[in-house]
Amino acid sequence: MTDEPMELSRRKLLGGLGAIGLASAGAGLGTSALFSDEESFESNTFAAGELDLKVDWEEHYSYPQRYGFDDPAADLDVTRIEPEDDGYVGLPDPESPAVWVAEDDLPAYMDNTSIESFPDPNDDGVQEMQDGEFAYSPCRDGADLDEHFDPVGGLRTTNADTLVDGEVEPLVSLDDVKPGDFGELTLSFHLCDNPGYVWLRARGVSESENGLTGPEATVDDSPADPELAEQIRTVWWYDTDGNNVVDESVGAVDVMIAVDTSASLSDDDVGALETAANDLAADLDANADARVGGVSFGNDVNDFTALADGPVSFSGLDADGSTAMPAALDVAAAELDANARSGAETFVVLFTDGGPNYENREYSTGGYTVGGGYTGGNPGNSTVDDSELDETAAVADAIRGAHRILAVGIDDDKRPTGREAESGVPLLSTYLRDDIAGSPGDYFSSDDPGTVSGVLSAITDAIAMDEEVFHRGTLADDLAALSDGAGIPLDAGLQTSFDELSDPDDSPDRECFQPGVNHFVGFGWWLPADAGNEVQSDSVSFDFGFYTEQCRGNDGGGTSTVDDGGDDEGDGDEATATVTAQGFPSDDDGATIETVDVEFPFALSGASVDDTSWSVGPSGSEVVAIDGDTVELDYPDNSNTYTSDTFLELTVSGIAAPSGTYDVDFVFEDDDSAVDSTDQVTI
Template sequence: MTDDDNPIRLSRRKVLGGLGGVGLASAGAGLGTTAYFSDEESFTDNSLTAGELDLKLDYKSTYAGGPGRLDEIDEMYPDFDVEEIEDGVYLTGEVPGAGDYPGDWSGAVQDWDLCDPEHNLINGDEIPVFNLEDVKPGDSGEVTISLHICDNASWVWMGGELTENAQNGTTEPENETLSEEFETIPDHGQLADAVDVTMWYDENCNNVYEPGGEGEPPCVQLVLDASGSMSGSRNDEAIEGAKELADRILSEAPAGSRVGVTFFSGDGYDSGANTVQTLTDDLSAVQGAIDTLPADGGSTAIGEGIAAGQAELANCGPDEDPVMVVLTDGRNNEGQDPASAATAAKNAGTEIFALGVGGAQTQTLNEIASDPDDAHVFGSTTNQAINQAFSQIAETIVGETVIFEGSLAETMAALEDGIPLDGNRANEAREPFAGGMTQCLGFEWEVPADVGNEIQTDSVMFDIDLYAEQSRHNENPTNPYNETVTGNGTATPNGTATPNGTATPNGTATPNGNNTS
């Protein structure tokens, strides 16, 4: 990439420079065109370009660069008013912006149907992301990209390229450090090897990587809408998604986890809702109960379902975390008020996730869910995406999945070969991304505080691409980055991209930029 290309300097920092150094990083998202429908969105060159399939990307980027730098960092972004959102943490980019939605970014990208053209979001517009100078050891940054597949379910790959790893000359302390390691000072910089990168599926779009394996075992009650409007493919997808959620919790959450099932519809149940499976660690019993979801009720008693689910969660032990997952496709029209029932459950210590589909009301979902709404409300505008919405909740409860982690150099090497992304992390087989829902990817970089002088004045530029290709009639797609057939096999997290080649992370970061003379 030439200097004239002026890459976007996006996410994950512009890269670092030691004392007084200048660094850049660019990230892009690209989709190419084949005989199948495809679409390209690219952060490269500060623009996103769209093709025929219609993939839309939105983003939020932050930079943890130390307190007292608001005016300095704001000057780097002439088209965006930088905000200090936490002490020393700066919002450096956001679409949709705060003025576009009566809430925050993560709420907007999850509540809105961003495929609706009236929102006029990123679909070929130029956007600035990262353009940072004088990044120091200990600094970090993150960009969360929300992607929306409109209409056609699609396979998605993540690609990228390291376009610059420049030495930019050497200072006296840098030269002294490099002389200890190299006989001749290298022309290339050491920055790409020093920066640590983590990429993950950010299930709740909150700009934070949340690993699993910590805390008490969850005690989860699934509260499922059994009204007549849930019939047909909607019911099939709900059953499949709920069963996969139960499987994920009982197989991957801390030992001692349990799951139960409650149905509600107003018709055929005591007080409008019945618990059909008490809390248990028997997966077959839970999945068998879910399989009986009737979808034949004449009304929707959401509040009664929440109350019945909470009555069962009262049986959780003192060392269990009570959690409720509520699925509905309509508005409450029988029984007690859902918000009141949910408030009572939350006051008793229950964490509530709300999943809405079809005619579900956003206001009701927000009232039901625990705070913050953006981390607990999930939705789907199509029946086909219900399964993947359940997957997002499962990942949030059990722990988010890492796509790759390692140095920036290793990350870009893996992305250059293309990493196949998985639309449903709740099962082993790779699935295409369903249309009609939002999924988020996180990309975080950090300059370790103990990095030494070898990276002073170095700069890095890189691109990150996302490529989408229709999945219908395309069960064995070809990886656009290395021309191998990826198919719908297992997409292994944490750096291993299968079946189109293995990219093994290293994670070792060489010391960085103390200025000693």
């Protein structure tokens, strides 16, 4: 990330692409090489208020044996015949399951089918946040560069899926896919500085028949048209809890909110947390079948509200003393144990700015007494000792067996009080995420108490809202939507009416994604068991990833020109650039070029093609068009064939984009194959 200022006014910068981050990964689908295209993974950051996008992931495949893993269903209750009993989860899409897994066996099955992840420091295919002295911090360690895809010496899994004959494989790289196979990829993206609009996108789409096999030739009545993309079924959803499974049904919820009032906070800080907690309780009460109680904790545990008396409304909280975190967790859990409704999902939501620091004694409130067995507390100083961290982590671990804990860390990019200078001590964010919440999807972060409101909507979604499936269809449907304009506009608010596939990008119903939240998008795919021979040897390749624009000064339209109210005289005229790119069709001679798509990583609205120059040009007429981010060249009457040194040079002017270096993809369509090459241009 650069801190150097750009020589563009804020109006012009945001009027181009805004401050952008782009993270993309190559992928493809094929019956011989599924997800086999070459990946790129880039991040561009511009200093109109910083914006940085980081990504991590976990990928699952139904036949991991091909990579040396054991049978994932061994000793588990997994069936491909729909069970008559309840208590099973359909994968990868509950509306069209390829298999059903017993609920109790689902965690083990997901671990068994996880073939790669990031971060995976121990290379077992399953994502880990901690390993030895390593503790993952998304905005420090998250993937956004090519080097992050190299498993050698990095955080990506090293195994037969990611490294073949010394060559790094794309993010998803499966071959010899059979009817009935399925897989799932959950990507988590993190905005590390400012709120942002986010798009899911695909570019560089290429499909091929790859010739006809004997069985395929007998049934394929369109030998020039590949069918695989139309056969692969897909589902995309907001995986709010990051568990790699579509959870579309949320029933009753019972929630206890625990608010830190320790002396590390000012009275104003505590007041801001009081407001945030009350707003969360009201939001849950309004949007779900929810009962919400609460408790505060400092030197003691106080301000208890039972579930039956909620929604909790804290009042007059003051900052005071130490941090009796384990007592607050135990009291909240005791109320859920005693009074939660049968069948309700139960939660503890913890707001805190520090680690536990408490006395070893009994704590009583709301008719509950806890703490009689505490031994780790050290009230003689304000330092958060290892014994306090360990004992509180054990309390949280025991509670998570019956209730989910959602933790909100405030000013958490630091070590616990009194341990600031010690190496090997985890950051507060790491401790609260891994040892208290226990899962990245259940952890939220805020710079200060006054900005906690920014994550409340995400907490409400995690607790009370069904996970939203925003697209079901075929891969062909996906690629059409993902390749159009900036891609599919994602919406941070599951409570809104925004439709990702039909509403305009700048719809007022669309909400920005906030920093401090682990945002998850799930992608499930399967080749139906009844897929026919017409897909044999077919392949389709593409790049997909995320694109983000900062919210401030943009309208979510993808290439906003919203005025910031400045009085620069030149603001009405967009700064534009002219670039020249060069592409080579193939290392082979003799093919006849019919079309060329030149694909830019930004919209070409207002741009024009000034020149197309060939070393050995197609004969006949040339038809030039611009569609979104692509220059389309068509040679309907061409009879010339190319040689190994043939190249196309293309000049485009009127481009409105921030300064930077960008990849431009050339997709040459000839009568033999589709061939890609890439050039870089600098604006």
